[in-house]
Amino acid sequence: MQFGLTEEQEMIVSTVRNFVEKEIYPHEDVVERTGEVPPEIGAAIREKCIGIGFYAANFPESVGGPGLSHLEFALVERELGRGSLALTHFFGRPQNILMACEGEQRERYLLPAVRGERMDALAMTEPDAGSDVRGMKCAARRDGGDWVVNGTKHFISGADHADFVIVFVATGEDQTPKGLKKRITAFLVDRGHPGFTIRHGYNSVSHRGYKNMVLEFDDCRLPDAQVLGAIDGGFAVMNEWLYATRITVATMCVGRARRVFDLALGYAAERRQFGQQIGKFQGVSFQIADMITEIDAADLLTLSAAARLDAGLPANREIASAKLYASEMLARVTDAAIQIHGGMGLMDDLPLARFWRDARVERIWDGTSEIQRHIIGRELLRPLGGRS
Structure with missing residues (x-):
């Protein structure tokens, strides 16, 4: 078993650690005092990360990412762990579940996220469900050719800066020997879409400045084109990515x-x-x-x-x-x-x-x-x- 790092991996560690020390540490006090990341600082971190070629480090070269291995990406995240999460959030790591995008979704969501042009957030947790994903109450029903979504998500990290959200909702249920089992579907929802609201969540003692948000869906109408993966295939998407x-x-x-x-x-x-x-x-x-x-x-x-x-x-x-x-x-x-x-x-x-x-x-x-x-x-x- 190889325990040491290669020269290239050592360079990854050194580059990211230097970035954190120079671009993250100096701003930690202001975030701790105010609970906010000044927009100009967040934007500068993102641009500098893009400049050193580490933005979307968890994505393959085939879609414009650096193409790091799982081990190399773990090394990146380890060094980022040294800094304030509210600040290192802008050292962009989009949800790799976006690799499930197909057709037009790649141009609207996947590729802009990898380039740092659009930011995403992932929404699964609900007030009454917690770790029980199958217990989610946020649901979508068919209406004509669309889906109509109603319900609430909370503790959604990064949604304050997100241009779009990957949200998991119940789209039906099946009877099983263990009782009713909900079918889950993932949707891509743009900020500002009718019926979709992002509002501030709770004040947390952990990671000041790294906000958790509440997402509300009120008769939010979404076409099939917004489905990520297959209809009722949300768990398959989760398990893969x-x-x-x-x-x-x-x-x-x-x-x-x-x-x-x-x-x-x-x-x-x-x-x-x-x-x-x-x-x-x-x-x-x-x-x-x-x-x-x-x-x-x-x-x-x-x-x-x-x-x-x-x-x-x-x-x-x-x-x-x-x-x-x-x-x-x-x-x-x-x-x-x-x-x-x-x-x-x-x-x-x-x-x-x-x-x-x-x-x-x-x-x-x-x-x-x-x-x-x-x-x-x-x-x-x-x-x-x-x-x-």
Whole structure:
């Protein structure tokens, strides 16, 4: 097994890390204070990302993307994890589910998204459904040759800047031995389309400036041309393109943990108490040792899962393990870093309190820790007849 990076991969890491340090770090304080990303800063980040050739890094060369492998894209996301999510959002990574676009959809949605001309958002979560996608109430019914959509989505990240949204809605239901099972269809919906409203959602303690929005559909009429993939084929589209997005959460947790660790390590080496560096006390040095061990373990889990995708191997369990471990690792590492810094760790003079708050949501979105454990258990027991 190859654990080292190639020269090209090292260049990817170096390029993105330098970008984050020069173009993201300087603006983090203003985002933290105001809860907003100034439009001119967001636009500048996007243009500079396009300029270095890393925009839409998760897309193949056949549609104008850089054509990075899953492993290489994981390295990009890991370095972006070091910076404010509200700012790195403009280091564009459109939803790769757009690869399901066909015909005119490619010119209207896919290609402009890859070029950075249009931004997208993904909408699945609902107020009463949460992780239960099959329980969604937002539904579309046939009316003539169109679909009429009614319902609400919430916690929709990036919708404040989105030019269009990829939304999953119920388009029917089937009776199964386990009860009614909803059929799901994905639609492409443009901002400003009649019957479609995007409004501000809730104030979150995690990732200030990275807004979650509420989407409302009120007799929103959509033609078949707006269907992404096949009618009633939403789950097929999800399974082909979306399940690997959990790697993004894992990699960004690793990147953020490394930034936190660097701060804690530097402080342990510089801060003096009782006549010596605090890093010489076992109570601190052991915490440092545990932090780096957990970070390295999460990093290897994550890159290994990405490498399995590149090799064409099943990776659902490995991705779930990476997301579970990395997100919970980040919580422990940020907490330990604050403990090492003492009272100063909770002051606004340092970014540690921000990292601590930001870490909490990682165990919830893109599938809670409990969902990841369910996936891992299912994948292990199903071959033995223990899970359906």
